[in-house]
Amino acid sequence: MVKRLLSTYILLIVLPIVLTSSVSYYLYKQSMEDEVSVSVERTIRLLYSEVDGYFVDMVRLSTSIMTEDTQLDDDRNLLHIINERNAGRVSVHSLEAYTQVQRLNHFLNQLLNQKRDLNSVYLYTKSKEIFESHRSESRMTPQKLAYYEQQLMESGREWIMEKDEKDASIYLIRRINDPSHQYLGSIVLSIELSGLNQLMENAQLPKQDMIVLWNRQLPIFDPASKWPEYAIELSPTRIASMNKSFPSGSTLVTYASPQQSEWTLVAYLPYSALTEQIRTVRFWVLTAGGLCVLFSIIVAILLAMGMVKPVKAVRNAMRVMEKGFLNTRVVVRGTDEVAELAEGFNSMSEKLKELIDQVYLSDLAHKEAELIALHAQINPHFLYNTLEAISMVAEMQRPSEAAEMARALGLLFRAATEFEMLVPIHMELMLLKQYLLLQEIRFNGSLHIEYDVQPDVERVLIPKLSLQTVVENCFKHGFAAMRMPRQASIRVKVYAVQQTVSVEIIDNGIGIEQVRLNEIIQHLQMGTAEASHVGLVNVHNRIRLKWGKEFGMLISSRPGIGTAVTLNIPCERPGEQV
Template identity: 25%
Template structure:
């Protein structure tokens, strides 16, 4: 994944996605807390409504209690009883006065629709005593009422008012949505049951109560209703669900019991919150139905705005990525490609400098750094070339005086013995060695290197005729390849001076050259004494000028040429000239001889091997 996608992913992962997750958590927390908070609010509202309804009922209870206390109902029943018509004038006047006062009290309550009495002692038309007339309403006959369960309840209450809601007993209360109070009337002197009072109250005050109490304001769709314990909707201020079964509108089975309960469920096909509060002292429950959409409207609006903000942030991220991140990532990508070219060896490439910001300063700094690197590389390369030339001069001077003296002494002995041909041969060989060693060229052909090596070996053969034999195998097609001069001679010299010292058998040196994977492999093998691990570790030329390891008891130190000359010098020169991939490799063991293999690149004489990227 490139940088621009990483930056864009980081922007999404660290800003957009956490913001989205935080918003979703807030949304769900708020969404789920609506029900709890609204349930608390609806509980307070339903309790307030229940207190208001109970106040209306208690106010009417006080009115009828006043009528009982003043014997208005007793006198009214006595007035319609033929057996009690012998009232004195004073008693009649008192009765009329009490009736006027009670009627005046009833008129002060315009919500009262109708009031009448069932007379226990009456017969025929005297069974029902009208107190407050009502058009188009005929009371239920006393005998019919007496056979109902409601009559039994009223008798068992023994004077305590029994309220009947609309639609509970339509045969008694009619079809209008009125509340009816039914209570037993007693004669106060003897506490004898003399009749039953029926007072109907209009729903004006109830509608006013429900209209003035709206949960959460007018923007919320809230409806109230009064439901009995059997699930019948007794009173609906909107007059839509009166008399219907509550369970027909919701799939939830709600048990109307004591206390408060709230549920989020379906009602009349809409997702709603149902809050139920059971009225004290009455077999009814107040129910509020609130549309969930109206409650969650603010949260939904918040969610919409949140989605819009997230989309805007995402759009801003895309724009930011296109116009800013692309330039930053593109500039960095250009620098990365430049560095890759540098890794591949192209030290001449430069980054284009555009603009005047930090990225331009970075590109300018990289270019300046490459200029300094090139300058340092040129200086290092120059120093390496000078070191190489110095080491070459050392190798050129490696023909030691004792070698020359021994060679000249051998020539002198041959001259005394009149071996003119051998003298001439040795002088010729020595001249060839000196010619190649002292010339200014650092590189010669493989053929010239082999000629130099033969001259050296032949001279050594004249000196140590019975010590060793040699063999050289070089394909003719490789003789024109170029190489550093004085490469093979130090390797062979190592075998003669160290491998054959003190042996009691004829030594053998084999020099072979072949091509493999575009490289020249030069191998020098001998059957000499070999080297132990301690001696072999001295040729770790990659370790630089490390200290010599301690020798085991009885071991002889190697020739002093191992430092800076001989094998180490050859290895260093190859590594400096051709790169880290090239050099010499030594394999040896005590009594098993030594194999020295040299790897150099294959190229023709005069060909610039540096142009081929040989230098590492």
Template identity: 25%
Template sequence: MSMIFKKYRFTSKLMIAYLLLTVIPIGILGYISYIEYERSVETQVGTYIPKLLRQSNQNIDRQLEELQNLPELIHNSREMIGILRKGSYQSQSEMLKDRFTIESNLTRYYLSGNYKGLLGVFIASKNRIFQSARVPYEHFDELASFPFDQAAEAEREVRILLPKSAPLTFEGDIPYLLFAKSIYDSDNRTTLGTIYIAVDLQFLKDALDELIEGDSTELWIMDENGQIIYHPDPERIGRRFAEIANFPLKNGSFEKRTAAGGELYSVSQSRLTGWMLTHRIAVEELTGEASQVRNMVFVVFVIMIIVTGAISIFLTWNFTRPINQLSLLMKDVERGNFDVDLQIRSRDEVGMLARRFNQMVREIRDLIRENYQIEIKQKEAELYALQFQINPHFMYNTLETIAMSVEEDEKEKVVEMVTLLGRMLRYSLSDNQSIVPIMKEVQHTEDFLRIQVHRFEEALDYAIHQSIDMDAYMTPKFILQPIVENSIKYGLENRQQLKIDLTIEYVKDYRDNTDAIRFVIRDNGVGMDADRLEQVRQTLREIPAMTRDSGVGLANVHSRILLKFGEPYGVRIDGEEGEGTVTTVIIPALRRSERLP
């Protein structure tokens, strides 16, 4: 039968397989149309429940937003802020008086108001603890030293500690959410302490009780790691729901099969906290009347699997055997072996593919002989250079400096830095020409240096010297800024002040009576010892592949110049440890009116 299939085209084989694998199953499924009913029920429930969950999530988010604003009430009392600013006491009575004042205010502002779910409010400030609670509690001293998210604390955000995650406990083991926020003194720009507000989870129960219907329905809230924040069963609160890792989505419904039967999950993720409101119901409760039909469907499904599986195995083996042969030969080609021949003589599409493959290998062999690999390396080098036009760390540091200048109201400095950065981005995103006037390249490099001077101030100085008409000559794009960036990166490691000099000069009769342009970048940085200098020179001689591990600055610039212009152009480097580094870039003197390579 294998010989018979070889006479048919690949399209004919696919049509036969399609008929065998679809007509038979469709004929069988025509007798079990109840599946559509079951699916429609699940679809309706799976669409309706997420809408209810989303509405409940919005209600909960509104309540959480109100709770997150509670720590700000303390700033309404200048009396409490004044006490928290104190660092020491002259007498015990003065300290007790301040404690009574703050705890009375905590009761008045928080526990005596409309916030019925608050269990207690606590303040830890300068080795002092102030507290007011509705329910007896223990272990607050341990909570005051409990480690929280340092990033959130630095940003003065409200931190939410999940149930049973903190040492603080209330009488009756009441589960709670703990809201903690640093008390920031905006007048003195200091942190006075931390306020902790414990909230009973009863408000979550009130919001979700109406969604629980039936014995097999389960509803709970958990974070993105699966830690359960609220569950009708208090014993489940604080535990981890490990199956969250297998959830295919965070908003919507999906069905999960278990040994006990199917379960329909509906989830909705909070936009405020990222918590996931999860609803689970047994599929049997939705389609309980179809149990007998389900058994019949299972039998029919097994028969269908056996029939279609046997057909699929045979067809797959017949179709994939030549393709596997092609795959093995392609792996040989990937390893550099181009002396291969795919011996498939059938008349179908696989045979055509084999002939095309053999022809392609022969053409690649010819192209390699014509230095095709060199062209690919040049394109890869240019592409990689464009990827590093502006270092992401430079962007981050520049924006951070601008932000600090805005805070300090240095308007002129902000305007200048934004202008410089905009001009650098415009240069980077300009047309795709790889050769530009020297004036533009030097301007781009000077913009980078001026931004760095704003960042490092007196620690960095630079000078640019030129003895040619920079607008009359051309240069490859992005050959100076990466080198200057390296000088700053390594030159300031052990120096309090770094000086960078950039010289552009015309070189007459450089090699073989040809003229050249020489860029010399000098710095008074830490320099390099003899071993390190030789290692860098060896890297330049080898023209490494453009990877992040091969020295993006010098290696990239040298490789692009060498691949475009050849010897003797490129990058040279000299220097001594403690005496700074001198980097020389040589390119041919290309006038704007000449034909560029």
């Protein structure tokens, strides 16, 4: 009777109260978060307009040296002066040189006075002359100006942004071109962040952090240094909000990054800041309710514990076993039905572990044998082709090149005979370059090789000599029938997408007809090799045996244009296991 009363009380009173309170609190919290999200989006949209205008003014200011009103042949024209000094047509100690220096310095002073946030302005000409104007005593070294010029030229852009972590300044570097688009030098604007900081402080909420990015990558305004740890993937959009989980907790992230703009504004607002004022009330309400519920059900727990505890022990042991701990055992107490259940569980656990160990060891040995067989099949195939190439070069009376090919072959063969079947990508690329060295000698230097490798994937493991096997097919099937003067070209690209690393090998050979390509793809899917493409099928099988059927080789081709082979492997590094 007591158990029935306790069960009725819990089901009809305690549980409905707890559920109603939880749902009400959740709905209220969700409604408040949605309203704040909409409000933050409006604020960010307005603030972005201010930030975009702020930097657009700076970019427009940097172009003023090329948009002045004077004529190009006028001695006062800045582009004319810079061009004359670059060409060395003016004597250093002449009156004309002095007048030109005064004209350039006057322009820089005017430029500096147009914006309060400008700290310094530098003019760095093509002839390495430096003209500058400052508000403070800090100066930029010629080496740093040369470095920024190099960064600008390598970017291929008209202007770039750079950030100096030491002095907390940002720099806008712009090319100076004459009307015929000839490079004359660069202008560097040193921008203080005090004005931008004040603009952000006036708009942001308490505990809200804001970041301004250039080109969706470089954090040029990040006072809290949050971007390296809290970086998110950005897509071009006018305004967007999302809920992200960070080590500090759940956070509302709002950003504006229009397609046509160089600037991105990102705002982080912890959800804990939204509910800070109601957390105290929530704590006391939950505490009081919890104590009441605890007091009301403690009697039921005490009564049921004696019977439920042994059953829970068996249940917990089963859950542990589900996670792979097959040595789990249950302590047997007594001689009742629950004790018999525990004894049966212990016996089942022991027999299950024995069976799994037998199956696992058998399957592991089978896979290892298949991998070793496939690896051994590839090595003789490569050795035969390479020795044939060396023989051809020697017959052509080119002993030095034959010796160089022999040394490269020795390095490749030594690597091929090592026990490891998986090597880092950077080592695999080194072996591939040795192989391509052999082919370049065969092609009399007319072979064009291009590499595009992401640095963060160089330690990822890949089956040894797999890339070489693919490239062998480029020469055997792609370039063999290619007519001159078309130059043979191979492009190797390695990149990561999430947890998958892709290695693309693209040639400009004769390509593969669609019917033949379908046959090759069918052989890859079936895992069976024919004589002409045994290497490709072996590489495909090695990858799938090692990591599963979701990885392997993909082939696409267009007759007369070329063929692309892609190897997809997991992002596994030495010491890791996928």
